[in-house]
């Protein structure tokens with residue numbers, strides 16, 4: 419049912435874990451089947467230096483989480499924002515139709531983490547100006 | 549790789565003795581049982597012999613056993629057949645919320661035709677209450693259909709008690725039970741259960757897929773499900789699946805002969821598996837009744853993880869099992885049975901069903917107990933819900 423690439427990421431997921439002093443945290447729930455994904459990013463000079471994830475979900479959800487972290491690690495924030503759900507699914511050699519919604523989770527969680535980072539940064543910048 | 553099949557509630561392999569009994573009926577004994585010449589008579593007598601064996605297994609008269617294309621057809625036939633033949637007496641049906649989809653979706657379909665259906669709740673063990681059944685009865689009630697044991701959580705329902713209570717009424721209400729999971733696993737006797745209709749499937753008892761039977765008590769008013777030829781006493785048209793029926797008969801004969809021995813063996817392995825899981829893994833819930841359960845059924849929920857990723861990991865270790873997680877169902881809804889026993893969505897997510905069979909050994913159970921804790925731990929370490937050491 420799953421491609422070899424999905425199974426490979428599922429078996430050896432990259433970047434599992436948490437970042438205690440993360441610059442941004444994104445958490446999204448999957449309204450379709452009730453799963454949960456959390457992505458942590460560490461940003462330096464606008465580049466995603468480190469990224470970790472935790473996922474409560476199916477094989478596809480775990481594989482897409484792993485894939486998305488691999489795709490954006492070392493990339494700039496702008497490059498990371500361009501990663502779409504479809505790009506993640508494609509990079510995994512496709513997902514079964516019933517599992518397409520799981521790939522939404524990964525890109526959405528990444529984008530949420532970046533939003534969170536931007537918000538925090540703005541607040542810090544304002545505080546520093548004062 | 550070592551392979552351990554623990555999904556016997558899903559299906560079972562055809563036993564060698566069963567296959568051997570079937571084989572001649574594909575080739576040299578190919579006759580159509582409706583014909584009068586030698587080959588036809590040969591097929592006819594093979595069908596009748598199988599009917600006797602299936603009838604014997606459930607304590608019925610062979611004339612009350614009708615072959616079908618499986619458990620799903622038997623359920624459909626029983627419910628639609630009774631509903632349509634008795635609708636002038638009333639249009640109310642009582643069932644439970646944990647039935648197999650073959651029953652639930654059939655009832656939902658009848659609702660669209662104007663029938664009223666009561667879906668009884670169950671307690672936290674999955675038990676239907678006899679009083680609830682009796683309280684749900686109205687002047688319009690024509691059928692009660694409650695499964696003998698649940699296919700997911702293994703809980704055995706008080707069918708005999710319900711049957712007895714229904715007999716006390718001054719009016720006939722037909723009583724059907726889906727016994728697909730109990731026949732061949734625990735003693736099943738249609739008179740002791742007090743049922744008028746009972747569904748069976750061959751592939752759950754080491755027979756072939758696509759064959760089953762519906763027991764219909766003498767005198768029951770029911771519409772045929774298939775119309776056409778005069779087969780099955782004009783009640784189920786269509787040229788009989790002779791090899792399948794012969795295989796079903798052989799499987800029924802063996803199941804009856806080995807029932808007690810298998811019951812002992814399976815319940816021993818089941819208890820060892822449950823105890824082993826509980827001892828080795830924290831945050832586990834046993835689903836279903838602790839004692840009033842099928843001898844081969846283990847169903848647990850591991851909190852904080854999801855069932856499909858659990859099944860994939862088990863499969864990589866050669867273990868075949870099933871889950872009621874939303875992610876494993878085509879509909880992306882969690883199992884209706886797990887929700888009906890009161891589990892929240894996220895706990896139902898981490899469900900695992902292991903169902904034992906005659907080929908499973910104590911080593912298989914030990915192997916599962918050896919492999920499972922590591923898999924659960926690995927998935928929990930990836931779960932955002934699992935409380936990490938520092939608190940989260």
Ligand SMILES: Cc1ncc(COP(=O)(O)O)c(C=O)c1O
Nearest residue numbers: 618619620648650699726728749
């Ligand atoms: C309780 C129950 N009823 C009905 C069925 C359907 O039987 P079959 O697969 O023969 O159609 C099954 C098995 O899938 C079952 O477990």
Ligand code: FES
Nearest residue numbers: 451475476520875
């Ligand atoms: S996370 Fe539920 S189906 Fe993928």
